[in-house]
Amino acid sequence: xxxxxxxxxxxxxxxxxxxxxxxxxxxxxxxxxxxxxxxxxxxxxxxxxxxxxxxxxxxxxxxxxxxxxxxxxxxxxxxxxxxxxxxxxxxxxxxxxxxxxxxxxxxxx
Numbered sequence: 001x002x003x004x005x006x007x008x009x010x011x012x013x014x015x016x017x018x019x020x021x022x023x024x025x026x027x028x029x030x031x032x033x034x035x036x037x038x039x040x041x042x043x044x045x046x047x048x049x050x051x052x053x054x055x056x057x058x059x060x061x062x063x064x065x066x067x068x069x070x071x072x073x074x075x076x077x078x079x080x081x082x083x084x085x086x087x088x089x090x091x092x093x094x095x096x097x098x099x100x101x102x103x104x105x106x107x108x109x
Contacts, residue, residue: 005055007078008076008079016044020049024058056074
């Protein structure tokens with residue numbers, strides 16, 4: 001398999017691309033329907049779809065005169081794994097905060 005030109009982190013960095021992914025998570029869509037959700041040109045949406053395709057998050061298939069796009073969520077596993085590593089720090093901070101709040105509450109009682 002060829003190396004993706006863009007990684008998942010670059011692909012999801014843009015809010016428009018995140019919204020495109022959200023739309024495609026619901027169902028496969030032609031570019032005309034994707035474009036209808038945004039106040040930008042079809043050309044701009046095509047550029048976003050190219051980046052998403054190069055990161056292997058979406059693919060397009062020609063059906064008649066339209067290109068239908070579908071989501072491939074597998075590359076998001078890399079993102080999930082990366083974030084899950086940092087959850088330990090969030091969980092630790094929440095535990096520390098809970099401990100501080102509970103001790104403060106007990107001290108003021």
